[in-house]
Amino acid sequence: MIHSLEVHDVRKSYGDFQAVKGMSFKVRQGSCFGILGPNGAGKTTLLGMIEGIVPITSGSIDLLGMDVATQIRKIQPRIGVQLQQNNYFQFLSVAQLLKFYQQLRRAGGPPRKGQSIEWLLQRLGLSDKLKFKVDELSGGQKQRLSIAIALLEDPDVIFLDEPTSALDPHSRHLTWEFIEQLKQDPNKTVILTTHYMEEAERLCDEIMIMNDGRVIAQGNPAELVSGMQARQAIQFQFAKGQFKLEYVQDLADATDLHWDDQTDRLRVTTREVAQTMRSILERSQSQRIDVINFDIDRPSLEDVFLSHTVKDPRE
Template identity: 35%
Template sequence: MPSLAIRVQNVKKVFRKRNGLLRRKIREEHALKGITLEVREGEAYGLLGPNGSGKSTLIRILSTLLLADGGDIEILGFRLPEHEREVRERVGRVSVDAAFYKKLSARENLLYTAFLYGFEKPDAERKALDILKRLGQDASRFDDPLEEMSRGMQQKVSIARALLVNPPLLLLDEPTTGLDPKSKQEVQRFIEDLRRREGTTILLTTHDMDEAERLCDRIGILTRGQLVAEGTSEELKSQAGADNLEAVFLKMVGESFEEAEKEVTVE
């Protein structure tokens, strides 16, 4: 039986914001209200939820960028926050915004990452080019500044950055949001190919139901900081007596995906 890549138990996160004329009023926003989930090694797990449901907060906690207010977290056998360094060495992250030095080229950005993870230049360049080729990226654009690339191209470089260091666990935070249909297809195909070739464990957050169904072995539905349902897409459909994930969401949450997205503003 495969061991666990991610074990999250009763994890909570509260953000406190000061309001009022003298900023003396404190408003608490409960981003995660005791999340428990497990992802097995080699599995692709999808977190489906509207904006503000807590998906990105959970990803940022697992990436060591946020500290949880309660609960237990273990990544590939390492507890957080005690073993941040070990986790950082083994986790790659792609966020919805391709955060780069926009004036630098793809080559320069990727080399910087490679050096940061202690890799050597020739290996890093070869690997980066290979990944970009598999993603359908034109190699001749390797030396162009990122600011001259489309959003889709930037996101492909972002994926190359995350994979450059061979992470056994990949955290994909809405990697296809805002991409054109062709780029979206290429990224999705690449993720499928990656799982087949490398057996990488993937935690994917998305609000695209079709994407979750296509790429993930299991799906968790997250809304208002709570995991309300979990299972394979078939299991979820059968539990809810629905024939698509949109209808599953409506049945489980009591409102449509769009309505939930309008109401919640915390992420």
């Protein structure tokens, strides 16, 4: 298996403060890799080190098989970086700005074929904006323009830092479809940070959750969620006044039982949903209790994220 990125025990200190505290992970070529973490977790610092913008305090990073600390000039023409703050030259038109960045990128090496500017703009819903000045674009349009800039000159690795954070739902879906199209090229690797679990689940083949400068969990979205099986919960509603908690108190796989006698609802957290459901239905039948309704709460990626990260309200 070829890895586009290999991060070995990387650390970053700002004075006495350690923002990244020894992280190691690999990213498969052709995959979409998501970096998730609460505000201040160190995501932007980590991305900066990988992109060669932020100096590494210790450890090493190989990007496209080359050492970032010593070979960044060879790496740079092959990567595309979308910036979170897009303070582009406001007085240029969209066409001029794209040409400017294209020439800047070509200065780093021979031209690469890639998609045309027109194609990129069309896919990102900006075709009619070529003649607009950048400051005439909305915040969301500027954000999509920053993705187009990241894709100029056909990069092998594309870094997207919160690519849809300022977008309305329509533009977000348009951007997701665009990223899904990028993913179809097995030679391209997409590395993105996001605060949207739905985005990570839809786009990423692999997710790394980081907190306080460390890797907390890593896996594909389904694996991460299945690691939370002990948190699955079933809710039953019984006919008024028929059920008693003592009927189910000895259930083998239940990790938590909560009975609300005001609403006649039972909530059971369990490791074995099917077995627990069967047991409760059998006992209801033998006690002649009518089950009116039931519901299964399966854990989501958001539950995984929340269970691994602690939010400091000051951040």
